[in-house]
Amino acid sequence: xxxxxKRKDSVAxxxxxxxxxxxxxxxxxxxxxxxxxxxAAQDAGIExxxxxxxxxxxxxxxxxxxxxxxxxxxxVTSLPGAGRMTGGTIQIAVQAILSGMLETVAVVYGNxxxxxxxxxxxxxxxxxxxxxQMWFPxxxxxxxxxxxxxxxxxxxxxxxxxxQLGAVAMAFRKHAILNPNAVMRKPMNIDDYMSSKFIAEPLxxxxxxxxxxxxxxxxxxxxxxxxxxxxxPVYIRGITQLSRxxxxxxxxxxxxxxxxxxxxxxHEMAEVDQKDVDALMIYDNFTPIVLFTxxxxxxxxxxxxxxxxxxxxxxxxxxxxxxxxxxxxxxxxMQGWNLQAEAIRQxxxxxxxxxxxxxxxxxxxxxxxxxxxxxxxRDPS
Amino acid sequence: xxxxxxxxxxIMNEYTKPLPPINEQSRPxxxxxxxxxxxxxxxxxxxxxxxxFEPWCSQCGGExxxxxxxxxxxRIWANCRFHKVYFxxxxxxxxxxxxxxxxxxxxRIMTNIVGIPTGTLEEMPIGMRVQAVFENIxxxxxxxxxxxxxxNSNR
Numbered sequence: 380x381x382x383x384x385k386r387k388d389s390v391a392x393x394x395x396x397x398x399x400x401x402x403x404x405x406x407x408x409x410x411x412x413x414x415x416x417x418x419a420a421q422d423a424g425i426e427x428x429x430x431x432x433x434x435x436x437x438x439x440x441x442x443x444x445x446x447x448x449x450x451x452x453x454x455v456t457s458l459p460g461a462g463r464m465t466g467g468t469i470q471i472a473v474q475a476i477l478s479g480m481l482e483t484v485a486v487v488y489g490n491x492x493x494x495x496x497x498x499x500x501x502x503x504x505x506x507x508x509x510x511x512q513m514w515f516p517x518x519x520x521x522x523x524x525x526x527x528x529x530x531x532x533x534x535x536x537x538x539x540x541x542x543q544l545g546a547v548a549m550a551f552r553k554h555a556i557l558n559p560n561a562v563m564r565k566p567m568n569i570d571d572y573m574s575s576k577f578i579a580e581p582l583x584x585x586x587x588x589x590x591x592x593x594x595x596x597x598x599x600x601x602x603x604x605x606x607x608x609x610x611x612p613v614y615i616r617g618i619t620q621l622s623r624x625x626x627x628x629x630x631x632x633x634x635x636x637x638x639x640x641x642x643x644x645x646h647e648m649a650e651v652d653q654k655d656v657d658a659l660m661i662y663d664n665f666t667p668i669v670l671f672t673x674x675x676x677x678x679x680x681x682x683x684x685x686x687x688x689x690x691x692x693x694x695x696x697x698x699x700x701x702x703x704x705x706x707x708x709x710x711x712x713m714q715g716w717n718l719q720a721e722a723i724r725q726x727x728x729x730x731x732x733x734x735x736x737x738x739x740x741x742x743x744x745x746x747x748x749x750x751x752x753x754x755x756x757r758d759p760s
Numbered sequence: 761x762x763x764x765x766x767x768x769x770x771i772m773n774e775y776t777k778p779l780p781p782i783n784e785q786s787r788p789x790x791x792x793x794x795x796x797x798x799x800x801x802x803x804x805x806x807x808x809x810x811x812x813f814e815p816w817c818s819q820c821g822g823e824x825x826x827x828x829x830x831x832x833x834x835r836i837w838a839n840c841r842f843h844k845v846y847f848x849x850x851x852x853x854x855x856x857x858x859x860x861x862x863x864x865x866x867x868r869i870m871t872n873i874v875g876i877p878t879g880t881l882e883e884m885p886i887g888m889r890v891q892a893v894f895e896n897i898x899x900x901x902x903x904x905x906x907x908x909x910x911x912n913s914n915r
Contacts, residue, residue: 498846500844502778502847508812511781513811513870516778516779517870517903518777518847518858518872519870524858528839528840528858528860532837576843579842579844625818627811
């Protein structure tokens with residue numbers, strides 16, 4: 380059994396901070412990370428020099444980061460700017476704290492994708508192994524097109540419909556309307572959804588996440604130190620990853636088997652199961668993966684994702700309120716990080732109109748191909 | 761004589777879509793395509809076909825492959841249709857389709873479906889029988905595309 384499950388209060392999130400999201404001119408990714416970290420440190424009630432580990436993602440300039448924050452970390456590193464790495468970044472921080480090697484670790488994300496003109500697809504895109512050789516000559520590129528093809532498979536096998544994808548987009552938009560920091564707050568109905576333009580048909584613009592600038596940071600520490608902090612800690616009760624890419628980017632089971640295995644590990648670690656979970660944060664770069672993820676992590680039967688979301692289950696007031704900030708589809712594509720921030724704030728009970736009443740357990744899910752899950756708990760057990 | 765003004769004109773039939781960066785490992789594949797044959801690397805140990813060109817098998821862990829010719833027959837396994845332009849060379853042809861075809865021998869490859877009336881996804885559904893056609897681009901590259909197969913080609 381893991382170290383986490385021996386003592387459920389062994390690692391805690393004690394601070395969270397973010398920037399606004401949108402077009403933030405004059406800030407590169409590193410600068411946005413610094414901005415978010417300053418907010419997180421303030422939230423935690425610590426000084427930047429209290430931080431002894433800096434585990435970053437997507438930041439390009441760790442030198443500037445350490446210089447301007449005037450920190451003296453025992454570990455500084457930056458992982459690639461792929462959303463799949465988010466769980467892994469946090470995993471490294473958790474391991475460093477559990478080992479005793481580090482005490483107060485900042486996990487920091489900065490993304491200047493909007494003003495820097497980040498593109499997902501086209502020349503230089505690295506989505507898909509060997510894509511320049513076997514995909515690009517046919518015009519195949521982009522994560523969105525891969526998800527479009529996977530959705531077509533799902534529709535073919537299980538009868539999933541575009542209207543069911545629309546239910547996901549609309550649920551998250553409803554949440555975004557309650558969130559002043561969300562980029563997309565205009566009400567959306569099924570006609571708006573169905574009339575939005577195709578990108579990689581049958582996926583439409585409103586099936587796609589929003590590329591923006593922004594930063595998110597969290598401060599993690601051990602359970603002992605967490606007791607003396609300004610905020611009530613939120614505990615990391617379970618965390619795991621299972622990466623499976625042997626079938627490339629288009630697994631014939633939508634990642635189901637890998638997610639099932641990850642799900643079993645994280646739930647055993649946290650000693651909770653699906654029925655104990657009060658809210659979900661699901662990595663939603665595109666609408667179909669939300670269905671695949673709900674199936675893989677055991678929230679609905681295999682193949683039933685479309686019918687499951689149609690019932691309103693993902694909306695505030697539903698059984699599993701999901702992406703209560705609007706998610707990547709309507710708050711901003713912060714590659715999983717804004718979902719971590721939302722999980723922490725739900726468990727602290729800070730979210731006003733979009734608060735899930737008495738939230739005690741929130742689970743973060745990333746559907747793959749680096750299947751990741753984190754179970755956050757308000758209480759240490 | 762000054763001919764610079766002529767260079768401003770677009771050269772007719774200039775091919776602007778992405779071309780594969782052919783390397784030592786992938787050269788046999790592209791050479792065969794020029795000869796209108798579809799070949800793929802096959803594991804020397806477990807006989808799994810690969811759609812990548814490194815010599816290691818993801819299925820059995822073995823090292824070493826040989827090239828083997830495939831029938832060129834298969835079925836559409838997944839499909840989509842691009843409306844957004846990601847490559848300037850495709851700007852003139854949007855919307856265009858992309859399909860993943862599962863070959864009768866098992867491996868799946870990306871391709872385009874040709875020879876359908878208007879190009880909609882309804883005309884190229886998942887499960888449709890297709891056969892390889894070879895579209896010559898230049899002296900080095902022939903793309904492997906697929907067209908609907910005759911009705912009597914069911915496997």
